[in-house]
Amino acid sequence: MEHPHGGLATGGVDTALLPLVLRLVLLLTGAVVAGIGLLRPQLTALPGRLVLVASAASAVSAALAVVSVAAADVHWLGALGHVLLVAAVPALLARPVAARWAAVALGLLLVVETTAGRSGVDFALDTVYVAASTAWLGLAAVTALVPADQRRAPRADQLTVTLGGALAVVGAVRLVSSGLAFDRRVVGSALGLVLVAAVALPLLVTALAVVRAGTARRWGAVGVAAGFVAWTAIAAVPVPPALPTPGVPVLVDLAVGDTLVPTLVTPNRPGTNLVHFPASAGRDLTVAVAGGAEVPAVPRAGAEGTWAEVELPQGRSDLTVTRGGDTDRVDLDTGTDLVDLRATGPDGPECASAALGSLVAGRRDTLTACPGDALSPQDDEALRKLVGFLKARGAAGVVLRSDTSPRGSRAAQVVQDEATAQGLRVDTAGGEDNALVVVGGWESAAGALNVARTQQSEAPVYQYGLYVAPWLVNTPLVTSVTSVNAPLRFDPRETQPVTYAIAVGNAFGGESPTLEGLRAWLGDRVSDVDGKPRIYAAAQVTVMSMAPGEPHAPGMPMSEDLPGQWVGKATIVPVSGVLL
Known part of the structure; x- marks a missing residue:
């Protein structure tokens, strides 16, 4: 399922930062307004400068809410509610009780705007942090702008310590629950630094309030405001990838x-590793281990996208991905164990596809084996019944193409033994009365199918068809010939295969599905697609273009590449009953 675009555009930095800056300033100024309104009943007089500060903050917050509708795609109803509430507080300051209730409503709205859809414990933590910050900022404004003899509020120093302590505790709980508190991501990722700031700044203010109350009164508002900004930025900061596990x-x-370039590294062990990029990322990427030479990522026969083999050292290292003058890096940790896997070489791409399926499903399983290591009982049975199907169709023989992998060697033996048992010849060349059966890996299958395509264009050979093993039904192989058949135990049009196809395409730049990827994605539920084998035919499909404005039949697809297709620009349908 190759996407026509050349990668996933992230947009310029300025464009990405604008909505975040609007959000942070809007929430901060809104919190100042709400804080002043909350403490209004504690004042015996209403100084003009307090009204001026509240009005100025209200104007800024309201203006940013309006701008956010256009610049940050904020719903106009939410923006309208924010404008009305933030304007109501300074307008009602002359009426203390009304101002407080308006401030409470504004505070609740700030909580909702801060949580950004979170719920449960996170929502509770957001509520406490926003409420405490709002009260602290209001207290700071009142303390600075209203003479002491015009305030009925409790002692500011005591309240400062209480609110600052609450902020530090809530921030610490959030930091620990994030999973970043005790690993290097706490200082090596944007989210970790933001969480640390949300804890450390209120903690510093609290400490100052205890030992130097005057300094805390003068500078505490800056620390709490910065902590509040950090807290409200959490929802916009991406969660860093999990630490690499050998x-x-x-x-x-x-x-x-x-x-945005999706990147897959397998097997993440010392020695040769395979780095994979989807076709949508383009073909001009290079990779390099720190201090090593750049290795270009290139296409590989039978596989999608581009691939690069790199040598990784033991332990931690950085892998740099470069295009032109732009770079980014992957943090790796291969450990010290040397494991002999078929994760590179000819069988590497298929092994990577299986690993990708597991990762897309949310599992971080250690890669201990690859599909090419052995022939599964399910595929063994499917190949035997394929030979019986060819016998029933009247084929006189089969031409067998395989490779030297353990699975390929065993599959070739299975087909040869079954052909002998069925009385079919095992030929060395294509003829008018035989079929081609390909049971090797992706790379060898690509070569075999390309040769068969050329032979069929020159002479009437393989008139009983081209057949591939189940694991060879992928986009590059199926679309390399006009039509190909395979014994499958599942229907690629059913819910689970389609769901997997969409998931892997979304997660990895439009990558197409594979059988081993599906099996890994299903995990313990793999039996859900372990039905009785049938022969499925895959054929390339070209959709006839319609003239501009010309109507077409209802339900007729106007695209050759639809979400969830097992093979892009092709159709796969059963052409037999259950194989006996």
């Missing part, structure tokens, strides 16, 4: 220039 393939999105 033996667990790494899947990350890198920002190379203005393009």
Whole structure:
């Protein structure tokens, strides 16, 4: 399912920062207004400068709410509610009780705007942090702008310590619950630094309030305001990738220039590793280990996208991905164990596809085996029944193409033994009365199918068809010939295969699905697609273009590449009953 675009554009930095800046300033000024309104009943007089500060903050917050509708795609109803409430507080300051209730409503709205859809414990933490920050900022404004003899509020120093302590505790709970508190991501990621700021700044203010109350009164508002800004930024800061675990393939999105580049590294062990990029990322990427030479990512036969083999050292290292003058890096940790896997070489792309399926499903499993290591019982049975199907169709023989992998060797033996048992010849060349059966890996299958395509264009060979093993039904192989058949135990049009196809395409730049990827994605539920084998035919489809404005039949697809397709620009349908 190759996407026509050349990668996922991230947009310029300025464009990305504008909505965030609007959000942070809007919430901060709104909190100042709400804080002043909350403490209004504690004042015996209403100084003009307090009204001026509240009105100025209200005007800024309201203006940014209006701008956010156009600049940050904020719903106009939410913006209208914010404008009305933030304007109501300074307008009602002459009426203390009314001002407080308006401030309470504004505070609740700020909580909703801060949580950004979170719920449960996170919502509770947001509520406490926003409420405490709002009260602190209001207290700071009242303390600075209203003479002491015009205030009925409790002692500011005591309240400062209480509110600052609450902010520090809530921030610490959020930091620990994020999972970043005790690993290097706490200082090595934007989210970690934001969370640390949300804890450290109120804690510093609280400490100052205890030992130097005067300094806390003068500068505490700056610290709490900065902590509040950090807290409200949490929702907009991406969660950093999980720390790399030796033996667990790494899947990350890198920002190379203005393009988001999905990157897969397998097997994440010392020695040779395979780095994979989707076709949508383009073909001009290079990779390098720190201090090493750049390796270009290039296409590989039978596989989608581009691939680069790199040598990774033991332990932690950085892998740099470059396009032109733009770079980004992947943090890796291969450990010290040397494991012999078929994760590179000819079978590497298929192994990477299986690893990708597991990662897309949300599992971080250690890669201990690859599909090419052995022939599964399910595929063994499917191949045997394929030979019986060819016998029933009247084929006199089969031409067998395989490779030297353990699975390929075993599959070839299975087909040969079954052909002998069925009385079919095992030929070395195509003829008018035989079929081609391909049971190797992706790379060898690509070569075999390309040769068959050329042979069929020159002579009437393989008149009983081209057949591939189930694991060879992927976009590059199926679309390399006009039509191909395979014994499958599932229908690629059913819910689970389609769901997987959409998931892997969304997670990895439009990558197409594969059988081993589906099996890994399903995990313990793999039996859900372990039905009785049938022969499925895959054929390329070209949609006839319609003239501009010309109507077409209802339900007729106008695209050759639809979400969830197992093979882009092709159709896969059953052409037999259950194989006996």
